[in-house]
Amino acid sequence: MRSALVNGRILTDGAALSATGMAVGQGAANIISGRTLLLSGGRIEALVDPGDPRCSGVARVDLEGGLLLPGFIDVQVNGGGGVLFNDDPTPEAIHAVGAAHRCLGTTGFLPTLISEDFATIGRAIAAVQASLDAGMPGVLGIHIEGPFLNWARRGVHDSKHLRVLDSSQVSLLARLRRGRTVLTLAPEMTTPEIIAGLTAAGILVSAGHSDASFAQTTAAIAHGVRGFTHLFNAMARLEPREPGIVGAALDDQNTWCGIIVDGHHVDPVVLKLALRCKRHDRFMLVTDAMPAVGSADPSFVLQGRTIQVVDGICRDENGTLAGTALDMAAAVRNAVSLLGLDIVEAARMASEYPAEFLGLGHELGRIAPGYRANLVLLDDEFQVQRTWVEGAASL
Numbered sequence: 001m002r003s004a005l006v007n008g009r010i011l012t013d014g015a016a017l018s019a020t021g022m023a024v025g026q027g028a029a030n031i032i033s034g035r036t037l038l039l040s041g042g043r044i045e046a047l048v049d050p051g052d053p054r055c056s057g058v059a060r061v062d063l064e065g066g067l068l069l070p071g072f073i074d075v076q077v078n079g080g081g082g083v084l085f086n087d088d089p090t091p092e093a094i095h096a097v098g099a100a101h102r103c104l105g106t107t108g109f110l111p112t113l114i115s116e117d118f119a120t121i122g123r124a125i126a127a128v129q130a131s132l133d134a135g136m137p138g139v140l141g142i143h144i145e146g147p148f149l150n151w152a153r154r155g156v157h158d159s160k161h162l163r164v165l166d167s168s169q170v171s172l173l174a175r176l177r178r179g180r181t182v183l184t185l186a187p188e189m190t191t192p193e194i195i196a197g198l199t200a201a202g203i204l205v206s207a208g209h210s211d212a213s214f215a216q217t218t219a220a221i222a223h224g225v226r227g228f229t230h231l232f233n234a235m236a237r238l239e240p241r242e243p244g245i246v247g248a249a250l251d252d253q254n255t256w257c258g259i260i261v262d263g264h265h266v267d268p269v270v271l272k273l274a275l276r277c278k279r280h281d282r283f284m285l286v287t288d289a290m291p292a293v294g295s296a297d298p299s300f301v302l303q304g305r306t307i308q309v310v311d312g313i314c315r316d317e318n319g320t321l322a323g324t325a326l327d328m329a330a331a332v333r334n335a336v337s338l339l340g341l342d343i344v345e346a347a348r349m350a351s352e353y354p355a356e357f358l359g360l361g362h363e364l365g366r367i368a369p370g371y372r373a374n375l376v377l378l379d380d381e382f383q384v385q386r387t388w389v390e391g392a393a394s395l
């Protein structure tokens with residue numbers, strides 16, 4: 001069934017539209033008005049003039065001048081709606097987390113498991129597999145963050161789970177048959193050859209929680225590392241005579257960097273400097289969200305420790321940052337207000353660029369014909385008004 005979204009300001013590759021509203025390549029991203037977006041079969045059909053004959057007799061949705069963006073894609077979601085994936089690695093928990101974030105603009109996400117034992121990792125992968133098999137809205141795969149992390153950079157990860165990665169674990173980590181698997185590891189906790197093996201098995205390897213040197217990191221990149229997990233947080237500093245993992249991440253022009261833009265995890269000046277080092281399309285906003293997102297409860301339990309959320313900051317009893325209370329719409333607003341980005345670029349960092357990181361840029365992250373109809377509508381203050389996943393509206 002076809003529907004028509006009318007009276008919106010739409011982020012699209014406007015320059016690339018033909019007279020019939022079909023895309024003819026990718027032009028400059030821009031916000032356009034006076035066009036109607038046709039959805040059909042869960043996909044974007046075309047951007048057309050309001051008088052186009054395909055608009056007549058179809059269900060119309062008045063966007064009332066709101067800003068229509070590609071739905072947000074978050075590659076690091078530990079929890080939401082009072083639910084922690086680590087606590088409850090089941091399809092029901094994934095559904096609850098996804099629903100909480102969908103109200104906040106996220107239409108695609110990776111449930112993220114922080115360091116656990118192998119049995120729990122296996123259960124988490126099985127839960128994501130079942131969710132994908134059931135066609136659960138928004139689930140794009142899994143992010144396994146640890147346990148192959150540097151003890152000195154563990155953050156809130158439980159040190160009893162941390163270990164080196166050898167080749168015997170590759171088959172477990174590559175078990176997800178559909179969707180994407182992101183694995184965060186510290187390069188110094190394995191070998192470049194195993195990173196190459198993970199990559200060959202289809203895993204998207206992201207470096208993080210690491211004290212890797214510049215040389216170790218560049219070797220890991222050469223063997224397949226595709227990204228960096230929450231750049232700057234839980235990794236060695238850039239030093240005058242040792243650029244380290246941060247220096248390698250910023251020097252390399254092809255890898256993606258996840259950034260937490262909540263005003264607390266990284267000083268906005270540091271993030272602005274990072275943005276000058278590297279192509280903007282290699283940055284992606286992540287939330288690293290905890291159960292507090294989309295929940296009224298100001299505390300939660302993480303692997304036996306009580307985490308308190310005070311002034312929007314999640315900390316354990318030692319004051320260590322424990323993920324965030326950030327949602328993706330807030331991250332987009334922060335990217336505008338704290339980093340000085342325009343809304344177009346901020347939105348792309350929350351949709352198009354993570355889609356490219358995941359290898360899904362051909363069907364997600366843009367408002368273009370043939371793409372999945374995953375959308376978010378914002379008002380003038382960039383607050384979420386409505387979302388669509390595969391053409392189905394919520395809110």
Ligand SMILES: [Zn+2]
Pocket residue numbers: 145155209229230234
């Ligand atoms: Zn982390």
